[in-house]
Amino acid sequence: AQSVSQHNHHVILSEAASLELGCNYSYGGTVNLFWYVQYPGQHLQLLLKYFSGDPLVKGIKGFEAEFIKSKFSFNLRKPSVQWSDTAEYFCAVTPNTNAGKSTFGDGTTLTVKP
Amino acid sequence: KAGVTQTPRYLIKTRGQQVTLSCSPISGHRSVSWYQQTPGQGLQFLFEYFSETQRNKGNFPGRFSGRQFSNSRSEMNVSTLELGDSALYLCASSLDFAGGYEQYFGPGTRLTVT
Numbered sequence: 001a002q003s004v005s006q007h008n009h010h011v012i013l014s015e016a017a018s019l020e021l022g023c024n025y026s027y028g029g030t031v032n033l034f035w036y037v038q039y040p041g042q043h044l045q046l047l048l049k050y051f052s053g054d055p056l057v058k059g060i061k062g063f064e065a066e067f068i069k070s071k072f073s074f075n076l077r078k079p080s081v082q083w084s085d086t087a088e089y090f091c092a093v094t095p096n097t098n099a100g101k102s103t104f105g106d107g108t109t110l111t112v113k114p
Numbered sequence: 115k116a117g118v119t120q121t122p123r124y125l126i127k128t129r130g131q132q133v134t135l136s137c138s139p140i141s142g143h144r145s146v147s148w149y150q151q152t153p154g155q156g157l158q159f160l161f162e163y164f165s166e167t168q169r170n171k172g173n174f175p176g177r178f179s180g181r182q183f184s185n186s187r188s189e190m191n192v193s194t195l196e197l198g199d200s201a202l203y204l205c206a207s208s209l210d211f212a213g214g215y216e217q218y219f220g221p222g223t224r225l226t227v228t
Contacts (some may be wrong), residue, residue, distance in 0.1 A: 034216065044204065044219040051214050090157065099208045099215040100147040100162035101170045107156060 002027040004093050006105035013081050014113050021076040021108050023091030030096035033074040035065055038107075039087045047089070050074065061085070083114045116141065118207050118220035126226045132193040135223045139186050139207030145169075146188040147217065148180060151202040160203075163188055164211045192225075200227045 007022035025031065035047040048059025055067040065076045074091060091105040119138045127133050139146050148160040159172040163182035180190040186207075192199055202224050206217035 032214065032216075036219075043221040046216055046218075049216050092157075094217075096214070098162075098170065098211055099217065100145040100164065100206075100211045101159055102147070102149075102157075102206075102217060103159065104149075104157035 002031070002093055002095065002103045004091055004103050004105040006089075006091050006108050008108045009106065010109045010111070012111045012113065015083055016080050017112075019076070019078040019081050019085075019110070021089055021091075021110075023074045023076065023105055025072050025074065025091075025093045025103075027072075027093060027095065032094045032096055032099065033065075033067060034092040034094070034102070035059065035063070035074070035076050036090045036092060036104075037087045038090065044090070047076070081110070081112050083112045086110060086112045118205055118218050120203075120205050120220040120223050122223060123221065124224045124226075126228065127195050128228050129195055129197060131195050132191060133195060133225060134189055134191045135203055135205075135225070137188045137190075137205030137207075137220060139188070139205075140218055143207035143209055143218070144186050145208045145211045145215075146182055146186060147206045147208075148188070148190050149204040149206065150174075151204055151222070152200075157204070160190065162211070169211060195227045197227050199225065201225060 003026045005024045033050040036044045058064045092102045145164045147162040162170040182188045202222040204222045205220045208215040208217045
């Protein structure tokens with residue numbers, strides 16, 4: 001069975017600080033990896049995804065993530081956060097054979113203080 | 115293209131009743147998945163449908179069921195509602211079930227069981 005672990009439940013940063021959210025997964029086969037964001041009152045939106053190729057992927061709003069296969073990790077980063085980045089962030093994994101069955105981490109709530 | 119739509123957006127039911135939630139995927143998407151989101155359990159996979167067939171089912175009791183129609187629209191049903199079924203139910207669609215496809219999420223149906 002696959003599982004996803006997000007290391008931080010709640011992160012509080014000041015504007016312009018750098019962000020790194022940890023995500024580790026457990027699965028025996030090839031996976032696709034995702035980060036989703038859920039802004040207050042809005043639905044889940046895709047931030048970025050990794051299917052194959054360059055392990056450093058760039059997403060929307062200046063976010064990027066690095067897939068490290070040996071560590072089963074897919075950490076999310078942003079060099080300088082803004083108040084508008086306040087949201088809940090979810091890491092998700094799907095087996096490469098089944099796009100419709102995602103396993104999500106518990107989520108990390110990011111609060112950015114102006 | 116219109117996004118994933120879910121109806122109704124809000125629902126209040128009493129224990130013991132049953133409920134049916136509806137999801138219309140993005141046009142052309144044939145895979146539809148359902149998830150339950152609660153503060154305590156996070157996002158949990160319910161089931162996935164492709165071409166009117168259930169491909170995967172999560173670890174939920176038989177009171178939770180679903181179906182998909184020939185136009186890819188999907189419904190999920192919860193019978194004999196319990197207080198613990200109060201949650202946000204999310205529907206997601208993707209082009210196909212195979213790897214390399216991402217899921218697009220709807221706004222969810224907020225179910226409250228009293």
